[in-house]
Amino acid sequence: MNQKNNTYHIPVLRDACVEGLDINPDGIYVDATFGGGGHSRSIFEKLSSKGALYAIDQDEDARRNVWEAPNFHFIQSNFSFLSNQLRLKGIKKVDGILADLGVSSHQFDEGDRGFSIRNDAELDMRMNTSATMTAVDFLNESDEAELSRVFRNFGEVKNARRLAYEVVKFRQGNSLRTTQELISFLSGFAPRFKENRYYAQVFQAIRIEVNQEIKVLEDLLLQCTDLIRPGGRLVVMSYHSLEDRLVKNYLKKGNLEGELEKDFYGNPIKPFTEVTRKPIIPNEKEQEENTRSRSAKLRIGERNV
Numbered sequence: 001m002n003q004k005n006n007t008y009h010i011p012v013l014r015d016a017c018v019e020g021l022d023i024n025p026d027g028i029y030v031d032a033t034f035g036g037g038g039h040s041r042s043i044f045e046k047l048s049s050k051g052a053l054y055a056i057d058q059d060e061d062a063r064r065n066v067w068e069a070p071n072f073h074f075i076q077s078n079f080s081f082l083s084n085q086l087r088l089k090g091i092k093k094v095d096g097i098l099a100d101l102g103v104s105s106h107q108f109d110e111g112d113r114g115f116s117i118r119n120d121a122e123l124d125m126r127m128n129t130s131a132t133m134t135a136v137d138f139l140n141e142s143d144e145a146e147l148s149r150v151f152r153n154f155g156e157v158k159n160a161r162r163l164a165y166e167v168v169k170f171r172q173g174n175s176l177r178t179t180q181e182l183i184s185f186l187s188g189f190a191p192r193f194k195e196n197r198y199y200a201q202v203f204q205a206i207r208i209e210v211n212q213e214i215k216v217l218e219d220l221l222l223q224c225t226d227l228i229r230p231g232g233r234l235v236v237m238s239y240h241s242l243e244d245r246l247v248k249n250y251l252k253k254g255n256l257e258g259e260l261e262k263d264f265y266g267n268p269i270k271p272f273t274e275v276t277r278k279p280i281i282p283n284e285k286e287q288e289e290n291t292r293s294r295s296a297k298l299r300i301g302e303r304n305v
Helices: 014-021 038-044 060-065 079-088 105-109 135-141 144-155 160-171 179-186 195-211 213-227 241-253 284-289
Strands: 028-031 052-057 072-076 094-100 228-238 272-274 297-303
Touching: 014 038, 014 094, 014 228, 014 297, 028 038, 038 052, 038 094, 052 079, 060 072, 079 094, 079 213, 094 213, 135 195, 144 160, 144 195, 160 179, 179 195, 195 213, 213 228, 213 241, 228 241, 241 272, 241 297
Parallel strands: 028 052, 028 094, 052 072, 094 228
Antiparallel strands: 228 297, 272 297
């Protein structure tokens, strides 16, 4: 197995993720967020020739990190289409699914993608570069209500309504097309001494909307009920409260809304049981070595029989 481009993305909580899958060497596993392949390589090393790994990523750049093996399969697709993609491969059930959500180190570091506040680039922010809507499109074409909803719900921006109003007002004679143009505009609304946090919140909100990240996560979680066989594992790592809340609700309560349903006999209706009651977080050493791991929360569920 050729280990390519290890700097593409530093896998967060790699050992905990792999241990959480409780790998059966002859089993079938899915890495729904292949990226640099760091998690996938660790999973693959534990498989026998009878086992199989299906790695999925919508980013064309991720393809450079694949390797050749009879039981390794790369699928370029959004993970919201996971069931259909596996069905095309003749796979109906799997033993485990791993999803490492959010933006990869590579996507942040590629300055021309527009993900980072550190670089000056066109506001793109598409994880799938063939998708139609970019961050430029969203900022310059959305109405005030839509802008406010996204800033508030996806960035938890406190002055979301005012910011949306000012964006629309600004657009009457200008446009927001680059990361530094946006930061310059936002500087007039950011709390003093908390500017970078404010910029990051707005960038996060726009990125989530452009990539429909919450919707595709909901789609993935709901598919896991049918895809993972009894005793199999679901391992999900999230990086902000919006994602973590969905994963927590799904594993604890059996649905995305977080309200436990019970059958006629009073038994909880939930497809998974939490393996760990609280999320696993990186230790101090990992947080120091990889600052992007600081907000990571890992949750693990086992499919009920």
